[in-house]
Amino acid sequence: MKNNNPTEVLVVGAGIAGAGAAFFLADWGINVTLIEREHPASGPTGRSSAVLHAFYLMPELSRLAARGIDILRQIPELTGGTAGFNAIGTLWGAGPEQAKEFRAAANRISKEGCEIEALEASELSKIGPNFNWDGVEMAVWEPTCGYADSYSATNALVSGARDRGAKIKLNTSVTRLVAEHGRIKGVEINGGEEIGADIVILAAGVWTKQLLTQVGVNAPLTIERHPHAIVEAIGFARKIMPVCWVDDVLMNYGRPEGGNSLILASWSGGGTGVRHEDTGRGNHVSNPESYNEGTETDEATRTVETFVSRIPDIEQLGIRPGYSGLYDMSPDDNPIIDAVPGLEGLFVVCGSSGHGFKMGAAVGEAAAKMAIDQKPEVLKPFSISRFST
Numbered sequence: 409m410k411n412n413n414p415t416e417v418l419v420v421g422a423g424i425a426g427a428g429a430a431f432f433l434a435d436w437g438i439n440v441t442l443i444e445r446e447h448p449a450s451g452p453t454g455r456s457s458a459v460l461h462a463f464y465l466m467p468e469l470s471r472l473a474a475r476g477i478d479i480l481r482q483i484p485e486l487t488g489g490t491a492g493f494n495a496i497g498t499l500w501g502a503g504p505e506q507a508k509e510f511r512a513a514a515n516r517i518s519k520e521g522c523e524i525e526a527l528e529a530s531e532l533s534k535i536g537p538n539f540n541w542d543g544v545e546m547a548v549w550e551p552t553c554g555y556a557d558s559y560s561a562t563n564a565l566v567s568g569a570r571d572r573g574a575k576i577k578l579n580t581s582v583t584r585l586v587a588e589h590g591r592i593k594g595v596e597i598n599g600g601e602e603i604g605a606d607i608v609i610l611a612a613g614v615w616t617k618q619l620l621t622q623v624g625v626n627a628p629l630t631i632e633r634h635p636h637a638i639v640e641a642i643g644f645a646r647k648i649m650p651v652c653w654v655d656d657v658l659m660n661y662g663r664p665e666g667g668n669s670l671i672l673a674s675w676s677g678g679g680t681g682v683r684h685e686d687t688g689r690g691n692h693v694s695n696p697e698s699y700n701e702g703t704e705t706d707e708a709t710r711t712v713e714t715f716v717s718r719i720p721d722i723e724q725l726g727i728r729p730g731y732s733g734l735y736d737m738s739p740d741d742n743p744i745i746d747a748v749p750g751l752e753g754l755f756v757v758c759g760s761s762g763h764g765f766k767m768g769a770a771v772g773e774a775a776a777k778m779a780i781d782q783k784p785e786v787l788k789p790f791s792i793s794r795f796s797t
């Protein structure tokens with residue numbers, strides 16, 4: 409798609425969403441600059457488990473996820489790079505309470521063109537022969553999903569944007585959004601230089617709130633720390649966990665990392681579109697610059713223990729040093745993708761709430777469309793005004 413709109417757009421943040429926005433803007437022939445404080449995927453995107461699925465209870469989330477996954481699949485043709493797409497399949501198990509809703513969602517998403525099906529408990533042992541399926545009534549199976557490599561995907565989109573003429577400024581921090589008379593004018597970067605732009609797309613993840621506060625916008629965002637355990641399974645990781653596995657009964661998820669280890673974590677439900685309060689929330693973090701980036705031994709052992717009843721083999725595996733990442737949370741666990749009220753020309757993409765990698769490139773694309781005056785229908789539920797009282 410080509411667009412001759414001469415407006416210069418500035419994108420702040422080269423996580424998956426900002427990289428997606430910059431890529432598509434450049435692809436449409438728009439003069440775009442992408443500013444990133446470190447390097448692409450240096451924030452939460454680079455810590456993502458990058459598990460992919462179109463399964464969501466909310467149709468708009470499914471559509472964004474399906475489009476995001478499609479873009480990841482097409483990255484080699486679009487950019488010459490790779491998204492490290494491992495199509496090992498994603499399986500999402502549900503108990504009796506969720507089964508009906510999950511079946512209906514799988515049916516809807518399948519009709520929208522995704523490879524997805526609802527499997528009954530009796531069919532699951534062919535996918536996870538060593539799993540104990542107690543408590544699982546059915547599962548949603550997406551055989552062509554799996555996981556990607558968040559660094560590769562983001563770097564590929566940034567380099568694709570550069571190839572299409574985008575200016576990429578790495579190691580450059582936006583210190584202030586510059587606004588005048590209710591209109592965005594550009595940004596100030598470290599060193600005090602101002603870069604002018606009529607349109608700014610703020611895709612700064614957990615750093616968004618502080619930038620918006622400076623221009624008098626109080627975004628309802630919080631930050632949570634989520635630890636991951638890594639267990640060693642050299643040469644047999646895929647024998648133990650052949651697919652990406654999300655357990656809506658035990659509230660955990662995991663995936664093989666190549667052939668030699670598994671990444672395991674707890675799950676509080678945001679990714680389905682519903683929240684499971686009973687599993688508790690991640691630790692609140694007030695300053696994204698300073699948090700515990702590792703995983704403590706008790707956190708790792710607790711996480712591993714939650715898997716043992718489902719996949720008993722996991723109990724034997726050695727624990728390796730894990731890592732933690734930050735979720736930029738919105739109050740309803742769904743993203744905010746919108747024009748910022750009261751500041752013409754400013755758009756924000758934030759609140760990805762721990763499930764925004766798979767859809768990130770599509771979110772960037774949709775925000776880019778919004779910024780050049782199109783209004784994608786799919787963004788309707790993600791307004792910032794849904795939180796105003």
Ligand SMILES: Cc1cc2nc3c(=O)[nH]c(=O)nc-3n(C[C@H](O)[C@H](O)[C@H](O)COP(=O)(O)OP(=O)(O)OC[C@H]3O[C@@H](n4cnc5c(N)ncnc54)[C@H](O)[C@@H]3O)c2cc1C
Nearest residue numbers: 421423425445451453456457459582613733760764765766
């Ligand atoms: C541990 C973990 C596991 C996850 N697992 C999954 C998963 O399995 N599947 C899934 O779909 N999602 C998952 N997610 C969520 C997903 O990774 C995020 O929702 C997504 O990556 C957010 O992307 P983003 O581009 O919005 O933000 P970010 O990745 O936060 O990117 C923002 C970028 O902005 C830059 N920036 C910030 N401030 C400034 C500034 N002032 N000037 C210039 N640049 C700035 C930062 O350096 C950063 O690179 C996980 C997240 C974590 C932390």
